[in-house]
Amino acid sequence: MDTESTAVDETESSVSAEPSGDQPDSGVVIETRNLSKIYRDFWGRKKVRALKSLDIEVRRGEIFGLLGPNGSGKSTTIKLILGLLFPSSGRVLVFDQDAAETSKNERVGYLPEESYLYRFLTAEETLDFYGRLFNMSGAERKRRVDELIKLVGLQGAKHRQLREYSKGMTRRVGLAQALINDPDLILLDEPTTGLDPIGTREMKDLILALRDQGKTVLLCSHQLADVQDVCDRVAILHQGELKELGRVSDLLKVQDITEVHAEGLSEEAKTEIAEVIKRHGGNLKSIDNPTATMEDLFLNIVRESEARPGARRVTGGPATGETPDDQTEAADASNDSEAAQ
Numbered sequence: 001m002d003t004e005s006t007a008v009d010e011t012e013s014s015v016s017a018e019p020s021g022d023q024p025d026s027g028v029v030i031e032t033r034n035l036s037k038i039y040r041d042f043w044g045r046k047k048v049r050a051l052k053s054l055d056i057e058v059r060r061g062e063i064f065g066l067l068g069p070n071g072s073g074k075s076t077t078i079k080l081i082l083g084l085l086f087p088s089s090g091r092v093l094v095f096d097q098d099a100a101e102t103s104k105n106e107r108v109g110y111l112p113e114e115s116y117l118y119r120f121l122t123a124e125e126t127l128d129f130y131g132r133l134f135n136m137s138g139a140e141r142k143r144r145v146d147e148l149i150k151l152v153g154l155q156g157a158k159h160r161q162l163r164e165y166s167k168g169m170t171r172r173v174g175l176a177q178a179l180i181n182d183p184d185l186i187l188l189d190e191p192t193t194g195l196d197p198i199g200t201r202e203m204k205d206l207i208l209a210l211r212d213q214g215k216t217v218l219l220c221s222h223q224l225a226d227v228q229d230v231c232d233r234v235a236i237l238h239q240g241e242l243k244e245l246g247r248v249s250d251l252l253k254v255q256d257i258t259e260v261h262a263e264g265l266s267e268e269a270k271t272e273i274a275e276v277i278k279r280h281g282g283n284l285k286s287i288d289n290p291t292a293t294m295e296d297l298f299l300n301i302v303r304e305s306e307a308r309p310g311a312r313r314v315t316g317g318p319a320t321g322e323t324p325d326d327q328t329e330a331a332d333a334s335n336d337s338e339a340a341q
């Protein structure tokens with residue numbers, strides 16, 4: 001990992017951003033122009049060059065991902081967009097206004113990397129507090145707080161103080177807080193950190209739902225699979241420099257490989273297909289059953305367990321001793337006897 005690794009006096013360079021020649025886009029929500037940030041020490045001496053000449057545009061209604069190793073400038077970019085930090089050079093425009101213009105933050109929601117929530121308030125009190133900051137009326141706050149607590153799945157814990165919350169629960173309150181003002185632009189710094197696979201899936205579905213409502217989401221994350229699942233476009237930073245920017249589907253497309261998915265093929269049909277590929281000069285890599293993701297497997301097991309509490313199905317056991325089938329049957333038998341009691 002390369003934290004603090006950006007040299008201060010390097011020559012600035014940048015990868016110029018993205019599809020330039022397309023139609024004039026009035027739907028740009030965030031625009032950074034030649035954006036640089038140097039952190040200085042107490043005496044004003046340059047300490048870390050965190051961001052170098054960043055040019056990106058985030059468009060209305062898209063989910064945009066900022067990726068990069070630790071210390072690559074992701075959180076710095078988000079703080080510059082919020083106006084919490086000032087650029088050393090260059091500009092950030094949000095809704096066509098300078099990021100330093102704090103009035104624009106009424107339309108922005110922010111989930112920080114670390115929670116800064118007051119530990120002795122309950123989830124309900126926390127959200128009510130943030131609702132007051134946005135001058136929401138009592139009735140409006142009540143409606144919005146109930147709605148958000150439900151949305152992030154904290155109904156059962158809403159009267160408990162945040163100091164008793166797990167990491168994932170705290171993340172959920174953080175997200176609810178970021179959405180209290182029904183923002184048009186949502187900035188999420190590591191939204192899935194601390195969430196279990198179910199919480200992660202819910203968070204991803206929620207982010208996709210926000211986009212369906214026409215919101216714009218900018219998120220940064222180390223969870224590449226999550227980014228791949230939800231982001232329309234990504235920017236990859238390294239040591240404060242933009243290294244890649246584009247649509248996820250384009251960046252990940254493997255050229256010159258054709259994928260066909262079919263159901264119910266006989267062995268004979270597969271052999272025939274292999275022959276056709278050979279006849280056309282193709283190089284057959286594999287004809288195989290696709291594997292599911294670990295996420296799918298995990299979620300299916302949890303759902304099954306919720307539907308059939310106590311049931312256990314072991315499909316791959318120890319290398320010696322009982323066979324997997326023995327174990328499955330043994331588990332099922334013991335469950336049946338438990339169920340019968």
Ligand SMILES: Nc1ncnc2c1ncn2[C@@H]1O[C@H](COP(=O)(O)OP(=O)(O)OP(=O)(O)O)[C@@H](O)[C@H]1O
Nearest residue numbers: 003004005039048050069070071072073074075076
């Ligand atoms: N307040 C600060 N004072 C001095 N240097 C800072 C400050 N905040 C960040 N930096 C430095 O700026 C660089 C970029 O940090 P930033 O937090 O933006 O990275 P990041 O991509 O969000 O990393 P992570 O994945 O670890 O969250 C790092 O070298 C970091 O040490």
Ligand SMILES: [Mg+2]
Nearest residue numbers: 074075076113
């Ligand atoms: Mg960060």
